[in-house]
Amino acid sequence: MTQSISGFTLPSTAPGDRLHRILASALDRSKEQETLDLTQPLYWPAEYFGLNQVTLFQQASAEEQATILAIANQDLLTEIYWVEQAGVGYMAKMVLLAETCEERILYSLFAADEAQHLCQIEQFFQQKPEFNQDSFLSFMGQLLESNDKALLLTMVQVVLEGWGLSHYRSLASHCQNDRLTATLQSFLAAEARHHATGVQQLQTWQYDQASLDHIHQALREFLHMVQVGPQRLVKAVEQGRGYLSPAIADKSLLN
Ligand SMILES: [Fe+2]
Ligand SMILES: [Fe+2]
Numbered sequence: 001m002t003q004s005i006s007g008f009t010l011p012s013t014a015p016g017d018r019l020h021r022i023l024a025s026a027l028d029r030s031k032e033q034e035t036l037d038l039t040q041p042l043y044w045p046a047e048y049f050g051l052n053q054v055t056l057f058q059q060a061s062a063e064e065q066a067t068i069l070a071i072a073n074q075d076l077l078t079e080i081y082w083v084e085q086a087g088v089g090y091m092a093k094m095v096l097l098a099e100t101c102e103e104r105i106l107y108s109l110f111a112a113d114e115a116q117h118l119c120q121i122e123q124f125f126q127q128k129p130e131f132n133q134d135s136f137l138s139f140m141g142q143l144l145e146s147n148d149k150a151l152l153l154t155m156v157q158v159v160l161e162g163w164g165l166s167h168y169r170s171l172a173s174h175c176q177n178d179r180l181t182a183t184l185q186s187f188l189a190a191e192a193r194h195h196a197t198g199v200q201q202l203q204t205w206q207y208d209q210a211s212l213d214h215i216h217q218a219l220r221e222f223l224h225m226v227q228v229g230p231q232r233l234v235k236a237v238e239q240g241r242g243y244l245s246p247a248i249a250d251k252s253l254l255n
Helices: 020-025 062-097 100-120 133-144 150-176 179-201 207-228 232-243 244-252
Strands: none
Touching: 062 100, 062 150, 062 232, 100 179, 133 150, 133 207, 133 244, 150 179, 150 207
């Protein structure tokens, strides 16, 4: 994969590396006292995923249900991690594409917001999550490589961050862990600013035909993904219950 803005393939520095100490001090980690219990990280219940209404889940043994739920939880948290990782790269790119001093400053501050979010979410993992390409992340990774600013503003800040805002709000309100709920709620003000900036900038934008075509194409792809449904959840059920033929998966989960 040649995508670099998203940071999906960036390696981490070794655990004892000096950068970690400087990073901890830059993040003011000294203020965080309580250690997180990561042994049973079931942050969202079956109802949040709609699994309680899925026959395959209802018929699963308690052990299978626990496996499915644990995977669904981990997938959701991992997705947040990679979205925030991509956010850092996106905002950094927008710093370089800025056309005014204010825009440059704003995107620098936004890059710091996303870096903070990334580090806060990282605390909920015992080790850095593995990157597993799925259609949503690969769509976002490809999008971020574009140099069409109108496409970036529309798709990332208006569509994805607008959707992300309500997604985070819903994740926070259904989360069963107070610390994660507070963390997600603390993202909302910044995400609302990122979204509003995109909306604002596009209000006076002079779109050219090429940009309109790119936006049209990206929206089609995005809506197609929405239509196809929760593929990761299907995989989680499959890992708990064994192989699901496309027909069974469709019938059980996607309707
Ligand atoms: Fe963020
Ligand atoms: Fe954001």
